[in-house]
Amino acid sequence: MIGIFDSGVGGLSVLKEVVKLLPNRNTCYVADTANCPYGTKAAGEVLRLSIHVVDFLLDKGCNIIIVACNTATSAAIDELRVRYPDVPFVGMEPAVKPAAQHSHTKRIGILATAGTVKGRLFNQTKERYAADVKVYAVVGAGLVELVEEGKAESEEVENLLRIYLQPMLEDGVDELVLGCTHYPFLQKAIEKITQGRMDIVNPTPAVAAQTKRLMEQKGLLSAVEGKVEYLFYSSGNVEGLRMMQEQHVPLVGAKYGQMP
Ligand code: DGL
Numbered sequence: 674m675i676g677i678f679d680s681g682v683g684g685l686s687v688l689k690e691v692v693k694l695l696p697n698r699n700t701c702y703v704a705d706t707a708n709c710p711y712g713t714k715a716a717g718e719v720l721r722l723s724i725h726v727v728d729f730l731l732d733k734g735c736n737i738i739i740v741a742c743n744t745a746t747s748a749a750i751d752e753l754r755v756r757y758p759d760v761p762f763v764g765m766e767p768a769v770k771p772a773a774q775h776s777h778t779k780r781i782g783i784l785a786t787a788g789t790v791k792g793r794l795f796n797q798t799k800e801r802y803a804a805d806v807k808v809y810a811v812v813g814a815g816l817v818e819l820v821e822e823g824k825a826e827s828e829e830v831e832n833l834l835r836i837y838l839q840p841m842l843e844d845g846v847d848e849l850v851l852g853c854t855h856y857p858f859l860q861k862a863i864e865k866i867t868q869g870r871m872d873i874v875n876p877t878p879a880v881a882a883q884t885k886r887l888m889e890q891k892g893l894l895s896a897v898e899g900k901v902e903y904l905f906y907s908s909g910n911v912e913g914l915r916m917m918q919e920q921h922v923p924l925v926g927a928k929y930g931q932m933p
Contacts, residue, residue: 674902675884676735678703678726680711681821682917683855684741687765689922690881691739692903695888697896699903701733702918703932706909710817711744712786712853719748719788727753729932731760733904737893739763739884743785743853747792761891763884765854767795768876770802772848775872782809782841782871785852786817795852809846811837817855823916825858831866834859838866850874858921906932 675695677688681704688702703726705711711719723745730738738760740746740753746764753762767789772781781803789795790810799808819830841849849871851857857875864873888894903924907914911929918927 674699674701674733674735676701676703676727676730676733676738677741678705678723678730678738678745679742679854680704680744681706681709681817681855682914683817683820683853683858684739685918685922686854686857686875687739687741687877687880690877691884692922692924694881694885697901699897699901701730701735701904702906703730704905704907704909704914705932706821706907706914708908709821710786711742711748712788712817714788716748716788716792719745720752723749723753724756726932727757727760729906731757737761737763737884737888737891739880740765741854741880743767744788744792747789747794761887763880763887765880766876767798767852768850768874768879769795769798769808772850772874773803773806776806776848778845778847779805780807780809780841780844780846781848781850782811782838782846783850783852784811784813784837784856787812787814789852807844809841809844811841813837813853813856816859817853820855820858821913823913826862830859830862834862834866838863842867842870846871848872848874851876900926903927905929908932
C-alpha cells in the first residue's frame with residue numbers, strides 16, 4: 674500500500690499523478706486538516722505532526738510513504754528516514770534546477786510556504802543549482818487556506834496571486850516553480866495572470882516517477898489483482914477532503930475515515 678500525506682488537500686495533486694502512473698495499487702491518503710497549515714509552524718512541530726501521520730500510515734499497512742508536502746519534506750524527511758530505516762520515503766524536491774536551466778532571462782520565481790522558503794532544502798538547492806540566476810522566493814501567504822476552503826478559482830485567490838507575481842512579471846521572470854502541493858490547484862488562476870509569460874514548473878509528475886523507480890528498486894511494484902483499495906483519512910473535515918478528491922482525483926470505490 675502506498676501511503677501519502679499532506680497538511681490537507683494539497684497532496685491530492687501528487688496522488689493524481691501517482692494513480693495515473695501506477696494504476697491498480699492500493700493507496701492510503703492522509704490530510705492532516707486539523708493541523709493545516711503546516712507552512713507557518715515551526716519545523717519541530719511539523720516533524721512531530723509528520724511522525725504522528727507516518728505511524729498511522731504504517732499501521733494501515735503502507736510500505737512506502739510519499740511526503741506530498743514541501744513543508745513537511747523540508748522539516749521532517751531527514752529525521753523520518755533515520756527513525757524508520759526500513760521504510761522508503763519519497764519527498765517533494767523544490768524544482769529549482771529545471772527552472773534555472775530553462776530560464777532565458779536568468780530570473781526564476783518560486784512560490785512556496787514560509788517553512789519551505791526558510792528551510793535548508795530549498796536554500797541548498799538554490800545555492801547548488803541557481804547560483805547564476807536571480808531567484809524570487811515568495812511566500813504565498815493565505816493561498817493554502819483558500820484552497821482548503823474550496824476557493825481555488827476565486828477572486829480572493831486572484832488578488833493575492835497578483836500581489837505575489839507582479840514583481841516577478843515586471844522583472845522578466847520566465848520560470849515559476851510551484852513550491853507547495855496546494856498550488857497546482859491554482860494553475861488556471863496563475864495562467865490568467867501570467868498570460869504565457871512564465872512557464873509553470875509543477876514537480877508532481879516527477880515525484881510520481883520517483884515513486885515508481887523506488888518501488889521498482891524495493892520490489893514493491895506489483896499491481897493488485899482484484900479490488901483496489903483507495904483510502905482517504907482526514908484529521909479534520911473528512912467531507913471537505915472527499916469533495917476535493919472527487920473533483921480532482923475521482924476513483925471508484927474510495928473509502929473515507931477520520932484519523933485520530
Ligand atoms: N501542501 C503543503 C506544501 O506543499 C503545505 C501547505 C501548508 O500546510 O502550509 O508545502
